[in-house]
Amino acid sequence: MKAIAFLFLVVALFGAVASTRDEPRDPVVEAYRGLVAQDLRLATVGYHLAKGSAEYCRNTWRNPGWVLHDLRQYPDTDLAQRAFTFREPVSIAALVADGPAIRAGLSVGDGLAGFGGSEIWYGGEPVKKRATSERLDNVRDQVAGALAGDGLFRALVTTDTGRKTIAFDPPRVCASDFWVDVRSKRDAGADGERVRVTSGLIEYVADDDELAAVVAHEMAHNLLDHRARIERTKSGKTAVIKSTEEEADRLSIWLMSNAGYDPEAAISFWQRYGKATSLGIFSAPTHYRWQDRVRMFREEIERMASHVVKNGRRDPPLLAEHRSIK
Ligand SMILES: [Zn+2]
Structure with a gap:
Protein backbone atom coordinates (compact mmCIF):
# COMPACT_ATOMS: atom_id res chain seq x y z
CA MET A 1 0.00 0.00 0.00
CA LYS A 2 1.56 3.22 -1.01
CA ALA A 3 1.03 5.53 1.91
CA ILE A 4 3.25 8.37 1.05
CA ALA A 5 0.61 10.80 -0.17
CA PHE A 6 -1.36 10.27 2.99
CA LEU A 7 1.63 11.03 5.11
CA PHE A 8 2.15 14.35 3.47
CA LEU A 9 -1.51 15.03 4.19
CA VAL A 10 -0.99 14.01 7.79
CA VAL A 11 1.91 16.39 8.06
CA ALA A 12 -0.22 19.14 6.59
CA LEU A 13 -2.98 18.44 9.10
CA PHE A 14 -0.95 17.74 12.17
CA GLY A 15 2.41 19.25 11.43
CA ALA A 16 1.77 22.18 13.73
CA VAL A 17 0.82 19.90 16.57
CA ALA A 18 3.77 17.64 16.01
CA SER A 19 6.27 20.45 15.99
CA THR A 20 5.07 22.08 19.20
CA ARG A 21 6.74 20.41 22.10
CA ASP A 22 4.03 21.29 24.65
CA GLU A 23 1.16 19.94 22.58
CA PRO A 24 0.17 16.28 22.72
CA ARG A 25 1.45 14.31 19.76
CA ASP A 26 -1.21 11.65 19.83
CA PRO A 27 -3.19 12.91 16.79
CA VAL A 28 -0.29 11.99 14.52
CA VAL A 29 0.07 8.57 16.08
CA GLU A 30 -3.67 8.08 15.65
CA ALA A 31 -3.51 9.27 12.04
CA TYR A 32 -0.69 6.83 11.31
CA ARG A 33 -2.74 4.02 12.83
CA GLY A 34 -5.81 5.16 10.92
CA LEU A 35 -3.88 4.82 7.68
CA VAL A 36 -2.85 1.27 8.47
CA ALA A 37 -6.44 0.42 9.42
CA GLN A 38 -7.59 1.64 5.98
CA ASP A 39 -4.77 -0.29 4.30
CA LEU A 40 -5.86 -3.45 6.08
CA ARG A 41 -9.52 -2.94 5.24
CA LEU A 42 -8.74 -2.56 1.54
CA ALA A 43 -6.20 -5.43 1.59
CA THR A 44 -8.79 -7.69 3.24
CA VAL A 45 -11.62 -6.92 0.82
CA GLY A 46 -9.18 -7.22 -2.10
CA TYR A 47 -7.82 -10.51 -0.82
CA HIS A 48 -11.29 -12.03 -0.49
CA LEU A 49 -12.29 -10.90 -3.99
CA ALA A 50 -9.06 -12.28 -5.46
CA LYS A 51 -9.41 -15.58 -3.61
CA GLY A 52 -13.12 -16.02 -4.30
CA SER A 53 -12.64 -16.25 -8.07
CA ALA A 54 -9.08 -17.64 -8.06
CA GLU A 55 -9.90 -20.77 -10.07
CA TYR A 56 -11.50 -18.71 -12.85
CA CYS A 57 -8.79 -16.11 -13.40
CA ARG A 58 -6.25 -16.42 -16.17
CA ASN A 59 -4.04 -13.86 -14.45
CA THR A 60 -3.00 -15.12 -11.02
CA TRP A 61 -0.34 -14.44 -8.40
CA ARG A 62 0.39 -15.46 -4.83
CA ASN A 63 -0.77 -12.99 -2.22
CA PRO A 64 0.61 -13.49 1.31
CA GLY A 65 -2.20 -11.43 2.83
CA TRP A 66 -0.07 -8.84 4.55
CA VAL A 67 0.40 -5.09 4.58
CA LEU A 68 4.03 -3.99 4.73
CA HIS A 69 5.29 -0.58 5.78
CA ASP A 70 8.63 1.12 6.05
CA LEU A 71 9.71 3.31 8.94
CA ARG A 72 11.14 5.64 6.33
CA GLN A 73 7.76 6.30 4.73
CA TYR A 74 6.62 8.17 7.84
CA PRO A 75 7.57 11.84 8.12
CA ASP A 76 8.16 11.45 11.86
CA THR A 77 9.94 8.17 12.50
CA ASP A 78 9.83 8.60 16.30
CA LEU A 79 6.06 8.86 16.22
CA ALA A 80 5.86 5.95 13.79
CA GLN A 81 7.79 3.89 16.32
CA ARG A 82 5.33 4.96 18.98
CA ALA A 83 2.43 3.98 16.76
CA PHE A 84 3.77 0.60 15.64
CA THR A 85 6.30 -2.13 16.32
CA PHE A 86 9.13 -2.26 13.76
CA ARG A 87 11.41 -5.25 14.26
CA GLU A 88 13.13 -4.31 11.00
CA PRO A 89 12.89 -1.05 9.05
CA VAL A 90 10.38 -2.79 6.76
CA SER A 91 7.90 -4.68 8.90
CA ILE A 92 4.43 -6.15 8.82
CA ALA A 93 1.90 -3.39 9.46
CA ALA A 94 -1.17 -5.59 9.37
CA LEU A 95 -2.28 -9.10 8.47
CA VAL A 96 -5.38 -10.22 6.65
CA ALA A 97 -7.35 -12.40 9.09
CA ASP A 98 -6.98 -16.07 8.20
CA GLY A 99 -4.64 -15.17 5.31
CA PRO A 100 -1.52 -17.18 4.35
CA ALA A 101 0.96 -15.03 6.33
CA ILE A 102 -0.94 -15.14 9.62
CA ARG A 103 -1.52 -18.86 9.19
CA ALA A 104 2.22 -19.33 8.68
CA GLY A 105 2.76 -17.83 12.13
CA LEU A 106 3.78 -14.28 11.20
CA SER A 107 2.74 -11.44 13.52
CA VAL A 108 2.18 -7.72 13.17
CA GLY A 109 5.50 -5.98 13.88
CA ASP A 110 7.62 -8.84 12.55
CA GLY A 111 10.38 -7.40 10.39
CA LEU A 112 11.46 -8.55 6.96
CA ALA A 113 15.13 -9.40 6.87
CA GLY A 114 15.35 -11.28 3.58
CA PHE A 115 13.84 -13.63 1.02
CA GLY A 116 14.91 -16.82 -0.69
CA GLY A 117 18.38 -16.88 0.85
CA SER A 118 19.38 -13.24 0.36
CA GLU A 119 19.13 -10.55 3.01
CA ILE A 120 17.67 -7.09 2.61
CA TRP A 121 20.37 -4.45 2.91
CA TYR A 122 19.12 -1.82 5.31
CA GLY A 123 22.38 0.01 5.92
CA GLY A 124 24.53 2.30 3.87
CA GLU A 125 21.85 4.46 2.33
CA PRO A 126 22.01 8.18 2.99
CA VAL A 127 19.48 9.37 5.54
CA LYS A 128 16.81 11.32 3.74
CA LYS A 129 14.95 14.14 5.39
CA ARG A 130 11.79 13.56 3.43
CA ALA A 131 9.56 10.58 3.91
CA THR A 132 9.90 8.16 1.04
CA SER A 133 8.37 4.88 -0.05
CA GLU A 134 11.28 4.11 -2.40
CA ARG A 135 12.77 1.38 -0.24
CA LEU A 136 9.36 -0.12 0.49
CA ASP A 137 8.58 -0.26 -3.23
CA ASN A 138 11.91 -1.99 -3.75
CA VAL A 139 11.19 -4.59 -1.06
CA ARG A 140 7.70 -5.12 -2.48
CA ASP A 141 9.26 -5.78 -5.90
CA GLN A 142 11.60 -8.34 -4.32
CA VAL A 143 8.65 -10.02 -2.59
CA ALA A 144 6.73 -10.11 -5.89
CA GLY A 145 9.77 -11.68 -7.58
CA ALA A 146 10.10 -14.32 -4.87
CA LEU A 147 6.39 -15.09 -5.13
CA ALA A 148 6.39 -15.26 -8.93
CA GLY A 149 7.37 -18.90 -9.13
CA ASP A 150 5.81 -21.87 -7.41
CA GLY A 151 6.95 -23.72 -4.33
CA LEU A 152 7.62 -22.46 -0.84
CA PHE A 153 8.14 -18.77 -0.24
CA ARG A 154 10.93 -18.38 2.33
CA ALA A 155 10.99 -15.20 4.35
CA LEU A 156 13.75 -14.43 6.84
CA VAL A 157 11.92 -12.52 9.57
CA THR A 158 12.84 -10.90 12.85
CA THR A 159 10.23 -11.88 15.43
CA ASP A 160 9.91 -11.15 19.13
CA THR A 161 11.93 -14.30 19.78
CA GLY A 162 14.67 -13.63 17.25
CA ARG A 163 15.39 -14.28 13.60
CA LYS A 164 13.91 -17.23 11.81
CA THR A 165 13.01 -18.42 8.36
CA ILE A 166 9.32 -18.88 7.82
CA ALA A 167 8.42 -20.90 4.75
CA PHE A 168 4.90 -20.92 3.45
CA ASP A 169 3.02 -21.42 0.23
CA PRO A 170 0.45 -18.70 -0.43
CA PRO A 171 -2.16 -20.14 -2.82
CA ARG A 172 -2.63 -18.53 -6.20
CA VAL A 173 -5.42 -15.95 -6.36
CA CYS A 174 -6.55 -13.52 -9.05
CA ALA A 175 -3.71 -11.12 -9.77
ZN1 LIG B 1 -14.12 1.58 -14.56
Whole structure:
Protein backbone atom coordinates (compact mmCIF):
# COMPACT_ATOMS: atom_id res chain seq x y z
CA MET A 1 0.00 0.00 0.00
CA LYS A 2 1.56 3.22 -1.01
CA ALA A 3 1.03 5.53 1.91
CA ILE A 4 3.25 8.37 1.05
CA ALA A 5 0.61 10.80 -0.17
CA PHE A 6 -1.36 10.27 2.99
CA LEU A 7 1.63 11.03 5.11
CA PHE A 8 2.15 14.35 3.47
CA LEU A 9 -1.51 15.03 4.19
CA VAL A 10 -0.99 14.01 7.79
CA VAL A 11 1.91 16.39 8.06
CA ALA A 12 -0.22 19.14 6.59
CA LEU A 13 -2.98 18.44 9.10
CA PHE A 14 -0.95 17.74 12.17
CA GLY A 15 2.41 19.25 11.43
CA ALA A 16 1.77 22.18 13.73
CA VAL A 17 0.82 19.90 16.57
CA ALA A 18 3.77 17.64 16.01
CA SER A 19 6.27 20.45 15.99
CA THR A 20 5.07 22.08 19.20
CA ARG A 21 6.74 20.41 22.10
CA ASP A 22 4.03 21.29 24.65
CA GLU A 23 1.16 19.94 22.58
CA PRO A 24 0.17 16.28 22.72
CA ARG A 25 1.45 14.31 19.76
CA ASP A 26 -1.21 11.65 19.83
CA PRO A 27 -3.19 12.91 16.79
CA VAL A 28 -0.29 11.99 14.52
CA VAL A 29 0.07 8.57 16.08
CA GLU A 30 -3.67 8.08 15.65
CA ALA A 31 -3.51 9.27 12.04
CA TYR A 32 -0.69 6.83 11.31
CA ARG A 33 -2.74 4.02 12.83
CA GLY A 34 -5.81 5.16 10.92
CA LEU A 35 -3.88 4.82 7.68
CA VAL A 36 -2.85 1.27 8.47
CA ALA A 37 -6.44 0.42 9.42
CA GLN A 38 -7.59 1.64 5.98
CA ASP A 39 -4.77 -0.29 4.30
CA LEU A 40 -5.86 -3.45 6.08
CA ARG A 41 -9.52 -2.94 5.24
CA LEU A 42 -8.74 -2.56 1.54
CA ALA A 43 -6.20 -5.43 1.59
CA THR A 44 -8.79 -7.69 3.24
CA VAL A 45 -11.62 -6.92 0.82
CA GLY A 46 -9.18 -7.22 -2.10
CA TYR A 47 -7.82 -10.51 -0.82
CA HIS A 48 -11.29 -12.03 -0.49
CA LEU A 49 -12.29 -10.90 -3.99
CA ALA A 50 -9.06 -12.28 -5.46
CA LYS A 51 -9.41 -15.58 -3.61
CA GLY A 52 -13.12 -16.02 -4.30
CA SER A 53 -12.64 -16.25 -8.07
CA ALA A 54 -9.08 -17.64 -8.06
CA GLU A 55 -9.90 -20.77 -10.07
CA TYR A 56 -11.50 -18.71 -12.85
CA CYS A 57 -8.79 -16.11 -13.40
CA ARG A 58 -6.25 -16.42 -16.17
CA ASN A 59 -4.04 -13.86 -14.45
CA THR A 60 -3.00 -15.12 -11.02
CA TRP A 61 -0.34 -14.44 -8.40
CA ARG A 62 0.39 -15.46 -4.83
CA ASN A 63 -0.77 -12.99 -2.22
CA PRO A 64 0.61 -13.49 1.31
CA GLY A 65 -2.20 -11.43 2.83
CA TRP A 66 -0.07 -8.84 4.55
CA VAL A 67 0.40 -5.09 4.58
CA LEU A 68 4.03 -3.99 4.73
CA HIS A 69 5.29 -0.58 5.78
CA ASP A 70 8.63 1.12 6.05
CA LEU A 71 9.71 3.31 8.94
CA ARG A 72 11.14 5.64 6.33
CA GLN A 73 7.76 6.30 4.73
CA TYR A 74 6.62 8.17 7.84
CA PRO A 75 7.57 11.84 8.12
CA ASP A 76 8.16 11.45 11.86
CA THR A 77 9.94 8.17 12.50
CA ASP A 78 9.83 8.60 16.30
CA LEU A 79 6.06 8.86 16.22
CA ALA A 80 5.86 5.95 13.79
CA GLN A 81 7.79 3.89 16.32
CA ARG A 82 5.33 4.96 18.98
CA ALA A 83 2.43 3.98 16.76
CA PHE A 84 3.77 0.60 15.64
CA THR A 85 6.30 -2.13 16.32
CA PHE A 86 9.13 -2.26 13.76
CA ARG A 87 11.41 -5.25 14.26
CA GLU A 88 13.13 -4.31 11.00
CA PRO A 89 12.89 -1.05 9.05
CA VAL A 90 10.38 -2.79 6.76
CA SER A 91 7.90 -4.68 8.90
CA ILE A 92 4.43 -6.15 8.82
CA ALA A 93 1.90 -3.39 9.46
CA ALA A 94 -1.17 -5.59 9.37
CA LEU A 95 -2.28 -9.10 8.47
CA VAL A 96 -5.38 -10.22 6.65
CA ALA A 97 -7.35 -12.40 9.09
CA ASP A 98 -6.98 -16.07 8.20
CA GLY A 99 -4.64 -15.17 5.31
CA PRO A 100 -1.52 -17.18 4.35
CA ALA A 101 0.96 -15.03 6.33
CA ILE A 102 -0.94 -15.14 9.62
CA ARG A 103 -1.52 -18.86 9.19
CA ALA A 104 2.22 -19.33 8.68
CA GLY A 105 2.76 -17.83 12.13
CA LEU A 106 3.78 -14.28 11.20
CA SER A 107 2.74 -11.44 13.52
CA VAL A 108 2.18 -7.72 13.17
CA GLY A 109 5.50 -5.98 13.88
CA ASP A 110 7.62 -8.84 12.55
CA GLY A 111 10.38 -7.40 10.39
CA LEU A 112 11.46 -8.55 6.96
CA ALA A 113 15.13 -9.40 6.87
CA GLY A 114 15.35 -11.28 3.58
CA PHE A 115 13.84 -13.63 1.02
CA GLY A 116 14.91 -16.82 -0.69
CA GLY A 117 18.38 -16.88 0.85
CA SER A 118 19.38 -13.24 0.36
CA GLU A 119 19.13 -10.55 3.01
CA ILE A 120 17.67 -7.09 2.61
CA TRP A 121 20.37 -4.45 2.91
CA TYR A 122 19.12 -1.82 5.31
CA GLY A 123 22.38 0.01 5.92
CA GLY A 124 24.53 2.30 3.87
CA GLU A 125 21.85 4.46 2.33
CA PRO A 126 22.01 8.18 2.99
CA VAL A 127 19.48 9.37 5.54
CA LYS A 128 16.81 11.32 3.74
CA LYS A 129 14.95 14.14 5.39
CA ARG A 130 11.79 13.56 3.43
CA ALA A 131 9.56 10.58 3.91
CA THR A 132 9.90 8.16 1.04
CA SER A 133 8.37 4.88 -0.05
CA GLU A 134 11.28 4.11 -2.40
CA ARG A 135 12.77 1.38 -0.24
CA LEU A 136 9.36 -0.12 0.49
CA ASP A 137 8.58 -0.26 -3.23
CA ASN A 138 11.91 -1.99 -3.75
CA VAL A 139 11.19 -4.59 -1.06
CA ARG A 140 7.70 -5.12 -2.48
CA ASP A 141 9.26 -5.78 -5.90
CA GLN A 142 11.60 -8.34 -4.32
CA VAL A 143 8.65 -10.02 -2.59
CA ALA A 144 6.73 -10.11 -5.89
CA GLY A 145 9.77 -11.68 -7.58
CA ALA A 146 10.10 -14.32 -4.87
CA LEU A 147 6.39 -15.09 -5.13
CA ALA A 148 6.39 -15.26 -8.93
CA GLY A 149 7.37 -18.90 -9.13
CA ASP A 150 5.81 -21.87 -7.41
CA GLY A 151 6.95 -23.72 -4.33
CA LEU A 152 7.62 -22.46 -0.84
CA PHE A 153 8.14 -18.77 -0.24
CA ARG A 154 10.93 -18.38 2.33
CA ALA A 155 10.99 -15.20 4.35
CA LEU A 156 13.75 -14.43 6.84
CA VAL A 157 11.92 -12.52 9.57
CA THR A 158 12.84 -10.90 12.85
CA THR A 159 10.23 -11.88 15.43
CA ASP A 160 9.91 -11.15 19.13
CA THR A 161 11.93 -14.30 19.78
CA GLY A 162 14.67 -13.63 17.25
CA ARG A 163 15.39 -14.28 13.60
CA LYS A 164 13.91 -17.23 11.81
CA THR A 165 13.01 -18.42 8.36
CA ILE A 166 9.32 -18.88 7.82
CA ALA A 167 8.42 -20.90 4.75
CA PHE A 168 4.90 -20.92 3.45
CA ASP A 169 3.02 -21.42 0.23
CA PRO A 170 0.45 -18.70 -0.43
CA PRO A 171 -2.16 -20.14 -2.82
CA ARG A 172 -2.63 -18.53 -6.20
CA VAL A 173 -5.42 -15.95 -6.36
CA CYS A 174 -6.55 -13.52 -9.05
CA ALA A 175 -3.71 -11.12 -9.77
CA SER A 176 -4.26 -7.70 -8.32
CA ASP A 177 -2.57 -5.52 -5.77
CA PHE A 178 -4.32 -2.82 -3.76
CA TRP A 179 -3.32 0.51 -2.32
CA VAL A 180 -4.93 3.38 -0.46
CA ASP A 181 -4.45 6.68 -2.23
CA VAL A 182 -4.81 9.13 0.60
CA ARG A 183 -6.88 11.97 -0.68
CA SER A 184 -10.26 13.28 0.42
CA LYS A 185 -11.58 13.16 -3.17
CA ARG A 186 -13.74 10.09 -3.74
CA ASP A 187 -11.96 8.22 -6.46
CA ALA A 188 -10.75 4.80 -7.54
CA GLY A 189 -8.76 3.42 -10.45
CA ALA A 190 -6.91 0.47 -11.91
CA ASP A 191 -3.57 0.54 -13.73
CA GLY A 192 -3.48 -3.03 -15.02
CA GLU A 193 -1.84 -4.47 -11.91
CA ARG A 194 -3.00 -2.48 -8.95
CA VAL A 195 -6.31 -1.21 -7.65
CA ARG A 196 -6.25 2.25 -6.12
CA VAL A 197 -8.99 3.54 -3.82
CA THR A 198 -8.83 6.94 -2.14
CA SER A 199 -9.25 7.25 1.60
CA GLY A 200 -12.13 9.65 0.91
CA LEU A 201 -14.01 6.90 -0.91
CA ILE A 202 -13.19 4.30 1.75
CA GLU A 203 -14.70 6.63 4.34
CA TYR A 204 -17.77 7.18 2.15
CA VAL A 205 -18.81 3.56 1.55
CA ALA A 206 -21.46 2.26 3.96
CA ASP A 207 -19.77 -1.07 4.67
CA ASP A 208 -17.34 -3.67 3.33
CA ASP A 209 -19.93 -4.92 0.81
CA GLU A 210 -20.02 -1.48 -0.80
CA LEU A 211 -16.22 -1.25 -0.66
CA ALA A 212 -16.15 -4.64 -2.38
CA ALA A 213 -18.39 -3.22 -5.14
CA VAL A 214 -15.85 -0.47 -5.84
CA VAL A 215 -12.81 -2.75 -5.59
CA ALA A 216 -14.43 -5.50 -7.70
CA HIS A 217 -15.14 -3.04 -10.53
CA GLU A 218 -11.52 -1.85 -10.60
CA MET A 219 -10.15 -5.36 -10.20
CA ALA A 220 -12.29 -6.48 -13.14
CA HIS A 221 -10.45 -3.95 -15.33
CA ASN A 222 -7.14 -5.59 -14.32
CA LEU A 223 -8.35 -9.17 -14.67
CA LEU A 224 -9.71 -8.53 -18.17
CA ASP A 225 -6.58 -6.64 -19.31
CA HIS A 226 -8.67 -3.60 -20.20
CA ARG A 227 -5.79 -1.19 -20.09
CA ALA A 228 -3.92 -3.13 -22.76
CA ARG A 229 -7.08 -3.34 -24.87
CA ILE A 230 -7.60 0.41 -24.68
CA GLU A 231 -3.95 1.08 -25.50
CA ARG A 232 -4.16 -1.17 -28.57
CA THR A 233 -7.18 0.73 -29.84
CA LYS A 234 -6.31 3.23 -32.54
CA SER A 235 -9.73 4.66 -33.36
CA GLY A 236 -13.10 4.62 -31.66
CA LYS A 237 -11.46 4.71 -28.25
CA THR A 238 -14.52 6.15 -26.51
CA ALA A 239 -16.68 3.20 -27.53
CA VAL A 240 -14.01 0.73 -26.39
CA ILE A 241 -13.65 2.46 -23.03
CA LYS A 242 -17.40 2.40 -22.61
CA SER A 243 -17.53 -1.32 -23.32
CA THR A 244 -14.75 -1.97 -20.80
CA GLU A 245 -16.77 -0.06 -18.20
CA GLU A 246 -19.80 -2.20 -18.87
CA GLU A 247 -17.69 -5.38 -18.62
CA ALA A 248 -16.16 -4.21 -15.33
CA ASP A 249 -19.64 -3.58 -13.92
CA ARG A 250 -20.94 -6.96 -15.06
CA LEU A 251 -17.92 -8.93 -13.82
CA SER A 252 -17.90 -7.07 -10.48
CA ILE A 253 -21.23 -8.68 -9.54
CA TRP A 254 -19.80 -12.20 -9.99
CA LEU A 255 -16.56 -11.38 -8.18
CA MET A 256 -18.54 -10.02 -5.22
CA SER A 257 -20.80 -13.04 -5.05
CA ASN A 258 -17.90 -15.52 -5.31
CA ALA A 259 -16.19 -13.76 -2.39
CA GLY A 260 -19.31 -13.83 -0.22
CA TYR A 261 -20.15 -10.13 -0.58
CA ASP A 262 -23.70 -9.05 -1.28
CA PRO A 263 -23.97 -7.97 -4.97
CA GLU A 264 -26.94 -5.78 -4.04
CA ALA A 265 -24.37 -3.49 -2.40
CA ALA A 266 -23.33 -2.39 -5.91
CA ILE A 267 -26.88 -1.11 -6.37
CA SER A 268 -27.12 0.58 -2.97
CA PHE A 269 -23.74 2.23 -3.49
CA TRP A 270 -24.56 3.58 -6.95
CA GLN A 271 -27.99 4.77 -5.99
CA ARG A 272 -26.64 6.76 -3.08
CA TYR A 273 -23.47 7.91 -4.78
CA GLY A 274 -25.20 8.67 -8.07
CA LYS A 275 -27.84 10.78 -6.42
CA ALA A 276 -25.33 12.58 -4.22
CA THR A 277 -22.94 13.59 -6.95
CA SER A 278 -22.34 13.51 -10.65
CA LEU A 279 -18.65 14.22 -10.11
CA GLY A 280 -15.76 11.96 -9.25
CA ILE A 281 -15.30 8.37 -10.34
CA PHE A 282 -17.02 7.14 -13.44
CA SER A 283 -18.50 10.53 -14.28
CA ALA A 284 -16.66 10.97 -17.57
CA PRO A 285 -18.65 10.69 -20.83
CA THR A 286 -17.09 7.25 -21.31
CA HIS A 287 -18.98 6.02 -18.25
CA TYR A 288 -22.61 5.14 -17.92
CA ARG A 289 -25.20 7.12 -16.10
CA TRP A 290 -25.74 5.65 -12.66
CA GLN A 291 -29.35 4.71 -13.49
CA ASP A 292 -28.11 2.60 -16.41
CA ARG A 293 -25.51 0.98 -14.22
CA VAL A 294 -28.11 0.04 -11.60
CA ARG A 295 -30.24 -1.51 -14.33
CA MET A 296 -27.24 -3.49 -15.55
CA PHE A 297 -26.41 -4.71 -12.03
CA ARG A 298 -29.99 -5.96 -11.68
CA GLU A 299 -29.74 -7.79 -15.02
CA GLU A 300 -26.47 -9.39 -14.03
CA ILE A 301 -27.73 -10.50 -10.59
CA GLU A 302 -30.68 -12.15 -12.32
CA ARG A 303 -28.45 -13.81 -14.90
CA MET A 304 -26.14 -15.09 -12.18
CA ALA A 305 -29.04 -16.73 -10.32
CA SER A 306 -29.60 -19.16 -13.19
CA HIS A 307 -25.91 -20.04 -13.49
CA VAL A 308 -24.43 -23.33 -12.28
CA VAL A 309 -22.97 -23.12 -8.78
CA LYS A 310 -19.81 -25.02 -7.83
CA ASN A 311 -18.95 -24.95 -4.11
CA GLY A 312 -20.96 -21.78 -3.78
CA ARG A 313 -19.06 -20.15 -6.66
CA ARG A 314 -19.83 -19.45 -10.28
CA ASP A 315 -17.54 -19.17 -13.28
CA PRO A 316 -18.05 -15.59 -14.52
CA PRO A 317 -18.76 -15.68 -18.30
CA LEU A 318 -16.38 -12.77 -18.88
CA LEU A 319 -13.52 -14.61 -17.15
CA ALA A 320 -14.33 -17.81 -19.07
CA GLU A 321 -14.12 -15.82 -22.30
CA HIS A 322 -10.87 -14.21 -21.16
CA ARG A 323 -9.34 -17.62 -20.39
CA SER A 324 -10.11 -18.81 -23.91
CA ILE A 325 -8.15 -15.96 -25.51
CA LYS A 326 -4.73 -17.13 -26.58
ZN1 LIG B 1 -14.12 1.58 -14.56
